[in-house]
Amino acid sequence: MKIAVVRETAPGETRVAASPETVKKLTALGAQLAVEAGAGEAASISDADFEQAGATVATCAKVLDGADAILCINGPDAASLKGAKAGALLIGALDPLRRRKAVDAYGSAGLDALAMEWMPRITRAQSMDILSSQSNLAGYKAVVDAASAYGRAFPMMMTAAGTISAARVFVMGVGVAGLQAIATARRLGAQVSATDVRSATREQIQSLGAKPIFVENVAGIEGEGSGGYATEMSEDYQKAQAELVSSHIAKQDIVITTALIPGRPAPRLISDAQLATMRAGSVVVDLAADAGGNVEGCVPGENVVKHGVTIIGASNLARSLAADSSALFARNLFNFLSAFWDKDQGKLVLPDDDEIVKAIRLTQGGRVVNERLTSVS
Incomplete structure (x- = not known):
């Protein structure tokens, strides 16, 4: 089975969907790896590194020629995959809801597209979950970027000239990114609430x-929301949460927001009026910027100053840690491939009735087959 790894073309993308480690492991399974020249450059992986691991390095056309599976970070345009054979698997973060036309094009091209970000939140799929691995790094980087923009020290410092108080960090949304943000801020010596x-x-x-800062007089979600994610709350809860945040946020130096609802715009957590209550020099990092933002006035990929508060519109922070994020993404892909690898046949076998396969398969046999897409088409 030939597996192709293509070079990313999305603006600002630095990651690559394979690493020398996963090339070696896939080769050991019996796969033939072909990597597009320069694919790992931005992640500090040279063509020679891939070749030493057992892959062949070639042009995009040669890499795609005869490939049974194509690994990517972001879903490329179908036109850039010209030359890929019908029935080839396209595996990566394909953003199906926001890139529906691209998904249709994959189907028309005869590609079987698999969206790794739709991996179900079940125990046996944890090691394949690209959202968790990338969010972990994003949560860490959010705190590092906030510390850089803050202009003051994070830990309490007692000096002969006097005491510097610890920075107060408030994390809104305690998923994978939020938990890592809490842990990182604590390691830096901040006083943290969430x-x-x-x-x-x-x-x-x-x-x-x-x-923990929680609304006490209105019920939230007991346990987990659907698939481990939060869901949209009632108007009563949203009102009570806004009042709680307003009273708490004015006392904070750093706020990091991480709230996302799959398939929906990011919920608004911080209004312009609430920003105005924060002291000048404070920093807000919005990890939901690409989905519309949790913070009013947030601009994806830009730092905006409002009322003296810096709003960092964090756009895919994992990209800024290209070597580590590529390594983790590549391991997620390997874990998926190896879980469905048939040693006797020497190839990937994806049962139609498997829970994981059904969740992530978007197209098959020239058409869109995923229920999450067909139900809204």
Whole structure:
């Protein structure tokens, strides 16, 4: 089975969908790896590194020629995959809801597209979950970027000239990114608090040494939301949460927002009026910027100053840690491929009735087959 790894063409993309480590592992399974020249350059992986691991390095056309599977970070335009054979698997983060036309084009081209970001939140799929691996790094980088923009120290410092108080960090949304943000801010010595609509996260917040900030008089979500994600809350809860945030946010130096609802615009958590209550020099990092933003006035990929507060519109922060994010993404892909690898046949076998396959398969046999897409088409 030939597996192709293409060079990313999306603006600002630095990652690559394979690493020398995963090339070696896939080759050991019996696969033939072909990597497009320069694919790992921005992630500090040279063509020679891939060749030493057992891959062949060639032009895009040669890499795609005869490939049974194509690995990518972002879903490329179907036109750039010209030459790929019908029935080839396209595996990566394909953003199906926002790039529906691209998905249709994959089907028309005869490609079987698999969206790794739709991996179900089940135990056996944890090691394949690209959202978790990339969010972990994003949560870490959000705190590092906030510390850089803040202009003051994070930990409390006692000096002969006097004491510097610890920075106060508030994390809104305690998923994978939020938990890593809490842990990173704590390691830097900040005084950390956090909130979420899911009641189960209270213990997680406390376990990391942070203070949980929760709406007490209106019920949130008991346990987890659908698929482990939060869901949209009632108007009563949203009103109570806004009041709680307003009273708490004015006292914070750093706020990091991470709230996302799959398939929906990001919920608005911080209004312009709430920003105005923060002291000058404070920093807000919006990790949901690409989905519309949690913060009013946020601009994806830009730093905006409003009321003296810097709003960082964090756009895919994992890209700024290209070597590590590529390594983790590549391992997620390998874990998926190896889980469905048939040693006797020497290739990938994807059962139609498998829970994972059904969740991530977008196109098959020249048409769109995923229920999440066909139900809205």
